[in-house]
Amino acid sequence: MKPTKTHKCFAGETQFYEHDSDLTKTKMKFAVYKPEKEIRGGLIWLSGLTCNEQNFITKAGAQKILSDLGICLICPDTSPRGLDLAKEHEDYDFGSGAGFYINAETSGYSDHYQMEDYINEEIYTLFNEHINTSKKTSLFGHSMGGHGALTLGLKKPDQYLSLSAFSPITHPTQCQWGEKAFTGYLGDNKDEWKKHDATELIKDGKKHPNPILIDQGLNDEFYPDQLLTEDFEKACQEMGQSLQSSKHKGFDHSYYFISTFVEKHIQFHSEFF
Amino acid sequence: MKPTKTHKCFAGETQFYEHDSDLTKTKMKFAVYKPEKEIRGGLIWLSGLTCNEQNFITKAGAQKILSDLGICLICPDTSPRGLDLAKEHEDYDFGSGAGFYINAETSGYSDHYQMEDYINEEIYTLFNEHINTSKKTSLFGHSMGGHGALTLGLKKPDQYLSLSAFSPITHPTQCQWGEKAFTGYLGDNKDEWKKHDATELIKDGKKHPNPILIDQGLNDEFYPDQLLTEDFEKACQEMGQSLQSSKHKGFDHSYYFISTFVEKHIQFHSEFF
Secondary structure: OOOOEEEEOOOEEEEEEEEEOOOOOOEEEEEEEEEOOOOOEEEEEEOOOOOOOOHHHHHOOOHHHHHHHOEEEEEEOOOOOOOOOOOOOOOOOOEOOEOOOOEOOOOOHHHOOEHHHHHHHHHHHHHHHHOOOOOOEEEEEEOHHHHHHHHHHHHOOOOOOOEEEEOOOOOHHHOHHHHHHHHHHHOOOHHHHHOOOHHHHHHOOOOOOOOEEEEEEOOOOOOOOOOOHHHHHHHHHHHOOOEEEEEEOOOOOOHHHHHHHHHHHHHHHHOOO | OOOOEEEEOOOEEEEEEEEEOOOOOOEEEEEEEEEOOOOOEEEEEEOOOOOOOOHHHHHOOOHHHHHHHOEEEEEEOOOOOOOOOOOOOOOOOOEOOEOOOOEOOOOOHHHOOEHHHHHHHHHHHHHHHHOOOOOOEEEEEEOHHHHHHHHHHHHOOOOOOOEEEEOOOOOHHHOHHHHHHHHHHHOOOHHHHHHHOHHHHHHOOOOOOOOEEEEEEOOOOOOOOOOOHHHHHHHHHHHOOOEEEEEEOOOOOOHHHHHHHHHHHHHHHHOOO
16 A cells, blocks of 8 residues: 655654545545554544545644654545535535445445445554554544544444544534435434434443543534534433533634644543553 | 634634735735734744645644744735736746745736735734734745745845745745746846845845744755755855754655744744744
8 A cells, every 4th residue: 555645744754545445436535644653553533524635634733743642643535536426516515525424325325425334444444454553543533523433433432442523513313414414325214313323322322431522612603503512411421421521712613623622632542542 | 904714723813814905906815823922923924836825824733832932923925816917827836826025027017016015014014013012023934935034034134033944945046936937027137136036145245143044855846956955055154144954854845844843943933032
């Protein structure tokens, strides 16, 4: 596996890759940060709506702390690309750039939008075979990617050592973004939707053995309507899931918020490696 | 003066502005970082070819150290926008996104491309009247913006307290980028060109009272041909200009290089505030 581009950055390398995915049946891109020092753990970053493999690696300012702590990182894309499915390119919150980290069951989409398996199987395997020599892997993400980190991680607590999220969509069956995406990818059966909803998974008894970390800006234009953070907090409290949830005055939904707290999240995961 | 957008970021705000420039006779945009704590000094960042006001503020990861040290920042655009001059949009290295921080004298361009005065007068004044309460201002930049920082700063050592550059174009009269831009903006009189060439300014006796800081990656795709770093080093040595120039194995021309050394540059300027 050879990178298409590498850039030295702090004591390590930012790298870009392209591969043929068996699951999405498309070419897929991802970015990596590989520290020079011995790798103690690996993080999979799941990005939000409209993002691709580049946003986090160029904007979050994570490389310094990753190189200091000996943690590698992989940033997958948020959907298949280069297709032309029905409604795929009409809106920012469905289709291209908006895969929601679920396996689609609807016509057309089910052939390619297999993003849950793509992360759990292809990305996880590539990462641990070629980059993450520690074989310890944790998940974090932002907004739609925060939803991905929480749902994938709650369903596979043995695979993902710890989970954290910035401004996650925590109760997608109850917000507009989630309703639209789940209808498009899963159809109308709302029982199926619940398997991809962090709050519903917790209510259903799913649990992660380590505390979950969430940071949320109080000036976030999507809070609380699309994110419903308090629903997740309540479910965790009722079901005994340990949660460290903080709200921050003045911060919005942007990478300026993520960059401010990224060191906190990487330090959090580092303690479990 | 009101920002068009603000984002809380570390202990301070990333802000975006738009204003009507008297000198370029166009709308111009710039970005700002304003720390919450008392401001000890201000930095003007000059970007490189193809950049606009956003590249540094989104990619360099400078906000943490700026907020820690109480230093504010302004990032102007690299050329006027929204015009349609002859050859303005043909190439990445001339016209739009490539103003070279000089006052154009050629037909059409002389009406708008007044980037040297735009930085020295309009940006400097706006910054010090509205943002930089310390009234202490230093200059730094990258590539074409490194050329801008060195040339503007060497001509105005009383206005700019200290100068630094990442991968600067140091001898533009002797490289392809400079020859093309200077021909386009200044015409064929090569004596005029020398007034906008850092190496020639040093040879001509210009001096800055403080040391100049330069960092250069040795895997930079434009080094040495377009940057000619050694010409500037030799001129500084011969003329007694104090210079701290470092070369770094493996690093290229990208923001991954800038982000690695941005803390060093801000610390450098901080010592003179």
